[in-house]
Amino acid sequence: MAETGACPICLEEGATGYTCASCGVRACSPRHLVAHRGGSSDHQGGCLPFRVEKEEERGRHFIATRDIKALELVLVDR
Ligand SMILES: [Zn+2]
Ligand SMILES: [Zn+2]
Numbered sequence: 001m002a003e004t005g006a007c008p009i010c011l012e013e014g015a016t017g018y019t020c021a022s023c024g025v026r027a028c029s030p031r032h033l034v035a036h037r038g039g040s041s042d043h044q045g046g047c048l049p050f051r052v053e054k055e056e057e058r059g060r061h062f063i064a065t066r067d068i069k070a071l072e073l074v075l076v077d078r
Helices: 030-036
Strands: 050-055 059-064
Touching: none
Parallel strands: none
Antiparallel strands: 050 059
């Protein structure tokens, strides 16, 4: 199991106090856990199938956490 150690929404490292009961993604806060669930507080809305990673060279990008191997979108911040 890969562990990012960072909230998938805001990338705050070490802030993983809230775990999604549906997919195991860990977020910094209830608000970001809800955001990860597509704005729904329950599990029925479905989780966002990706997390955001930040790399020195590539910047922020989405990594699919489900079986969508090819899906990797680069975020353009500016
Ligand atoms: Zn967060
Ligand atoms: Zn989830």
